[in-house]
Ligand SMILES: Nc1ncnc2c1ncn2[C@@H]1O[C@H](COP(=O)(O)OP(=O)(O)OP(=O)(O)O)[C@@H](O)[C@H]1O
């Protein structure tokens with residue numbers, strides 16, 4: 069559990085992070101979202117003390133982070149950023165091994181961990197281990213950056229717009245991978261973005277920042293249904309709201325008995341994807357199957373439309 | 381490997397080095413070549429000291445003073461790029477600049493009374509003269525590192541010292557080497573003035589030529605120094621290219 073208590077950072081008389089209080093449950097993925105300059109990165113960097121707060125404290129598992137030497141604290145917290153910051157003079161394997169080496173793991177354990185992570189992030193060990201960062205594509209660099217952040221199995225991972233530089237397709241894949249890896253490892257993740265769709269898609273809870281203030285901190289569905297004020301409302305976007313909402317539910321949750329024609333939809337797909345498939349194929353209903361391909365029933369345009377309406 | 385060695389550039393380097401070595405080991409064989417530059421039957425080859433001894437002590441003087449300049453200049457550049465030393469940046473710049481603008485001849489004149497004749501005043505002059513290029517290059521190298529890389533180095537939990545040794549210095553290495561190259565090459569040429577205060581070096585041959593009006597002496601002293609400078613500079617660039625390649629070729633080093 070991470071607790072931010074009255075966290076404040078003042079630059080030149082202006083509080084760019086202003087008295088933020090927040091409790092983050094272990095094992096969850098929390099997204100901090102807000103406009104540019106709202107203080108998201110500053111907030112994130114106070115957690116691993118890249119920035120020292122002007123006021124307030126950060127507690128991790130009840131311990132005040134300012135009690136530990138900064139370098140020791142940071143070795144226990146993963147950190148990944150948009151421009152990945154890979155060390156250009158080190159190979160992919162050496163980059164990923166950074167924190168384990170700093171912690172003095174023995175060679176064999178480091179090598180095994182590097183191989184394990186490269187497999188997890190779908191980077192062929194034989195092909196990529198010996199390459200230098202400038203010999204990788206942007207998407208591969210980004211994966212190496214995240215793998216490096218997770219190398220020493222930190223319980224907490226901080227990510228500052230980790231997917232900001234990726235094209236939409238690679239980005240969607242990276243998001244899905246991150247979510248799957250987070251589920252598998254139980255890592256607590258604190259992720260910064262200014263993209264509301266990314267926030268809704270990834271976040272168990274969303275924290276909305278505006279001009280240094282924490283405006284709202286709630287599960288995605290609550291933020292969409294009951295924005296705290298006009299600013300949050302604006303950030304969600306009036307047009308996009310129902311579609312954001314649909315990304316939260318799965319086709320499986322809207323199944324009704326019955327049959328339908330045409331290509332089946334996967335129960336795991338989001339309602340948003342289901343809607344797209346129905347609209348594009350000109351159908352009012354589609355069959356739904358589970359992961360193994362067994363029929364579960366059908367889903368209809370009307371049900372999906374109902375689910376997109378503002379909850380009362 | 382073997383392929384790399386027999387590229388035209390390397391063949392030329394080898395040929396130049398071979399020619400220099402041949403001349404230094406048996407200068408008399410080249411007497412015929414230099415004879416047209418003499419008059420009144422003056423000797424075409426300098427014989428007061430052996431040319432190879434003079435060359436070696438010339439190189440040694442340059443090596444010692446460049447090394448000393450490197451230790452001080454790199455140390456100073458590291459110091460002023462740390463938070464604790466930042467306020468000394470302007471002062472260090474000024475001091476190092478004085479070292480460069482003060483003419484080496486004047487340094488010699490001033491240090492002879494204190495240090496006596498011989499190698500010491502020359503080393504002093506070259507040391508002061510060599511500080512600036514190394515200092516400025518190291519400073520640029522250390523202060524233009526990619527911010528994202530510096531930030532993650534800290535965020536991974538490197539201590540200040542680990543960050544310096546594992547990240548900053550290796551990434552600044554191509555520029556530091558460039559500073560060393562400049563200092564060494566300038567030093568090689570400047571060291572010739574050392575013979576005015578009786579330091580052993582190739583300047584002795586040139587000065588002897590000037591005093592006796594023997595053009596052949598001047599040419600051989602000058603050409604040996606020049607060829608050494610070219611070879612040295614070339615060697616430094618090869619090392620810098622290798623360092624840049626390993627460092628993921630930072631933009632300012634091209635390569
Ligand atoms: N070192 C600093 N000195 C002075 N002001 C700063 C400093 N760092 C950040 N700021 C200011 O603090 C505010 C918040 O910056 P921060 O980087 O946290 O914003 P952000 O929400 O991450 O924005 P973005 O989405 O553009 O990355 C900005 O107005 C910025 O100009």
Ligand SMILES: [Mg+2]
Nearest residue numbers: 108109110228
């Ligand atoms: Mg930011």
